[in-house]
Amino acid sequence: MNRKNIIEILLSTTQYTPEQKDIIMKLEEAKLEWESSKEYFQVVDDPKLVDYAIYREDQSRARYIYFLLEARRKDVTIDTSYMIEDLDAINK
Template sequence: MNRKKIIGILLSTAKYTSEQKDIIVQLEEAKLEWESSKEYFQVVDDPKLVDYAIYREDQSKARYIYFLLEARRKDVTIDASYMIEDLNAVNK
């Protein structure tokens, strides 16, 4: 199952406020960006681009950590039981 579908299921619950939903979306986007920047660093071979790859990875990691801390500060938790119930309904 893809991440967008899982995030959509999580956000469809009434448990989250619009601010919490925004944090969840931003956190997921930051995570994807960080993963992408790590992959880019692994394949870059031009010395001029290595510095950029390092900068990009540091920036995306900092963004992810920021939204992770925001989620903790705003008491955003993901209850897996909601997701499991909805995934079971989708898969039937």
């Protein structure tokens, strides 16, 4: 099961408002972008691209932190019990 499926299961519950769902999706996208930028930094070897890789990682980390703070400010919490029940049903 990939992350996209897990997020879809999580958001399929009615406990989240559209605004909260949007924040969760943007937070997940920002996290994936940050992970991608960290991987890019590990493989880049051209000195001109190293600066870009650093900029990209800083930018994506800042975006992730922004959405994390937005989630906290708007009291977005993730109830994993829904995910566990749905994942158990899928895996059977």
